[in-house]
Amino acid sequence: MTNFGRIPWLAKILKLFTPKSVFNKWAEHKEISSEKVRKRLAMDYDRPDFVDSMVKKTKSAGADITFDELASNAQLIVLAGSEITATLLSAATYYLTTHPDILTKLNDEVRSAFTSEDEIDMISVQKLPYMLAVLNESLRMFPPVVNGIPRLIGPGGDTIIGQYIPEGTTVDIWHWAVYRNPHHFAQPNDFVPERWLGDPRFDNDAKRALQPFSTGPRDCIGKNLAHAEMRLILARLAWNFDIRLAEDSFDWEL
Numbered sequence: 001m002t003n004f005g006r007i008p009w010l011a012k013i014l015k016l017f018t019p020k021s022v023f024n025k026w027a028e029h030k031e032i033s034s035e036k037v038r039k040r041l042a043m044d045y046d047r048p049d050f051v052d053s054m055v056k057k058t059k060s061a062g063a064d065i066t067f068d069e070l071a072s073n074a075q076l077i078v079l080a081g082s083e084i085t086a087t088l089l090s091a092a093t094y095y096l097t098t099h100p101d102i103l104t105k106l107n108d109e110v111r112s113a114f115t116s117e118d119e120i121d122m123i124s125v126q127k128l129p130y131m132l133a134v135l136n137e138s139l140r141m142f143p144p145v146v147n148g149i150p151r152l153i154g155p156g157g158d159t160i161i162g163q164y165i166p167e168g169t170t171v172d173i174w175h176w177a178v179y180r181n182p183h184h185f186a187q188p189n190d191f192v193p194e195r196w197l198g199d200p201r202f203d204n205d206a207k208r209a210l211q212p213f214s215t216g217p218r219d220c221i222g223k224n225l226a227h228a229e230m231r232l233i234l235a236r237l238a239w240n241f242d243i244r245l246a247e248d249s250f251d252w253e254l
Contacts, residue, residue, distance in 0.1 A: 033074040037067065050077060080222060084144045085229045091142035092134060092234060094252050095191045097245035102193060105130055110238040117239055125231040131238070133193035135230055139212040140179040141191055142253070148172025149214045175212060184209045 015023075040051045051070060058065040096103040109130045114120055125131070153169045165171060180188045184206040185195070195202035213220035220226070237243070245252075 029079070030071070030075055033078055034071040036078075037070050037074050041067075041070075050074075077222075080220070081225070085226050085233075087144035088135070088138060088142070088226075088230055089233055090252075091144070092138035092230075093237075093243065094245070094249070095138055095141060096134065097243055098250075099191055102134065102191070103243070106134055107238050107242075110235050114239065117236060120232065120235050120239060122228045122232060125235045128231075128235060129197060130193065131231070131234060133196035135234065136196045136210065137191055137193045140185070140210055143175035143179060143212050145175060145212065148174045178209055 037051065040047075040049070046052055050073070054065055054070060054073065096106060109128055110120075113128060114124070150170050150172050153165050153167050153171060155167050157164060157166045157169075159165070160171070178184060182188050186202050186205060187195075192199075192202070195205055196207070211219075213223035213226070
C-alpha cells in the first residue's frame with residue numbers, strides 16, 4: 001500500500017478491493033511497533049540495538065530523529081525480521097513436498113552430513129550444497145518480498161531497456177517477473193535446484209539476476225541473519241522430520 005501511495009488514484013482504487021481485515025491487521029501492527037518504541041525510549045539506560053544506533057547516529061549528524069521516524073523503522077524491522085524468513089521457508093517446504101525426489105536428496109544430504117543435531121550450526125550448514133541450492137531455487141520461485149525495490153533515477157536521466165527515464169523518477173524491479181523470465185532462466189516455472197549446482201542445462205541462466213535482498217550498499221541490512229535462519233531451520237527440519245504436504249495445501253502457491 002505504501003508503494004501505491006506514489007500513485008494516489010491507484011491507491012484509492014486498491015482500497016476499494018482490499019478487505020477491511022487487512023487494514024485492521026496493518027493498523028494493529030503499527031500500534032504494536034509504536035508501543036515497543038515507546039517502551040524502549042522510556043528506558044533510562046543504553047542498550048546496543050537499532051533504536052540506540054539510530055538515535056546516536058542522527059544526533060552525531062546534528063539532527064534528531066522523530067518518534068514517527070523511529071516507529072516507521074520499527075514497523076519495517078519487525079516485519080522484515082519475521083515474515084520474510086517465514087514466507088521463504090513456507091515456500092521451500094511446499095516445493096519440497098510437491099517434489100518428493102528433491103526432498104529425498106535434501107534429506108539424504110543433511111542426514112549423512114551429521115551424526116547428531118548438535119552439529120548443525122551456522123557454520124556447518126554452509127557445507128550443504130544441495131540444501132543451499134534448494135533455498136536459492138525457493139527464493140527464485142517464490143521471492144518473499146512482494147513489492148518492488150525502489151530506486152531513484154539520478155541527474156541527467158537514464159535509458160533502461162531502450163526507454164528513456166527522466167531524472168527524479170522512482171523505478172522498481174519486480175522480483176517475480178525477473179525470476180520467471182525465460183530470457184533469464186531456462187525452465188523458469190520449474191523447481192530445479194540443480195540449476196545452482198552446475199547443471200549444463202542451465203549454463204546460460206542469468207544467475208546474477210537473483211537478488212532477493214537487493215544489491216549494493218543499500219541492500220537488505222538483515223540478509224545475513226535471514227540466510228542463517230533459513231539454513232539452520234531447514235537443516236534441522238530435514239534432520240528431525242519426514243514431512244509431507246497436507247491435502248488441503250496442494251494449491252498453497254495460488
